[in-house]
Amino acid sequence: MEKLTDKYLWKSLKEGDLKAFSVLFETYYSNLHSYGLKICKDEALTEDTLQDFFMYVYEHRENLSDLDTIAPYLFTSYKRFLLKVIKKNEKVKPTDFSNENFVDIQFTAEELITNQEVESFKNKNLTQLLNKLPKRQKEAVYLKYYSGLKAKEISEIMGINYQSVVNTLHKAIKNLKEEISIIKLFKF
Numbered sequence: 001m002e003k004l005t006d007k008y009l010w011k012s013l014k015e016g017d018l019k020a021f022s023v024l025f026e027t028y029y030s031n032l033h034s035y036g037l038k039i040c041k042d043e044a045l046t047e048d049t050l051q052d053f054f055m056y057v058y059e060h061r062e063n064l065s066d067l068d069t070i071a072p073y074l075f076t077s078y079k080r081f082l083l084k085v086i087k088k089n090e091k092v093k094p095t096d097f098s099n100e101n102f103v104d105i106q107f108t109a110e111e112l113i114t115n116q117e118v119e120s121f122k123n124k125n126l127t128q129l130l131n132k133l134p135k136r137q138k139e140a141v142y143l144k145y146y147s148g149l150k151a152k153e154i155s156e157i158m159g160i161n162y163q164s165v166v167n168t169l170h171k172a173i174k175n176l177k178e179e180i181s182i183i184k185l186f187k188f
Helices: 006-014 018-040 043-059 071-090 109-114 126-132 135-146 151-158 162-186
Strands: none
Touching (some): 006 018, 018 071, 043 071, 071 151, 126 135, 126 162, 135 151, 135 162, 151 162
């Protein structure tokens, strides 16, 4: 199957095309799996919920809205799906919903090694510095630099406006640069 536009792929999926579903699954499974692991840190739960999520999408395909870009929908929906399962498993009803849209993502050294955009940050303390960022900044950085999403897509996933995403990313990079500068000052 040739490279399809998101709009055509989604339309084909909604019409029940199994090849379109297969392309969708193969295209997004890896990034959604990595994102799921960042949210729940449980390999089995991530895999189970991701498979259930894709089955849910296919089974409810006729009721899905038309989309021009698929990634924001999948990331947002999978995050909600996974958090719902986690909350159901915990059997605890949270009373504070203010941070419900933000997950506490932890970065690993392996991700830093494989991501080309952060190669310029050759500092061994970058993992620690990233993990010191506020939750909102960590999630925005992860979605931008590790999942390759655009600010508009990130705004849809995080449920904040475009300018807030840009500002959040700017603050995160600024914080990292300041921390790296401080570290360099104390290393001779």
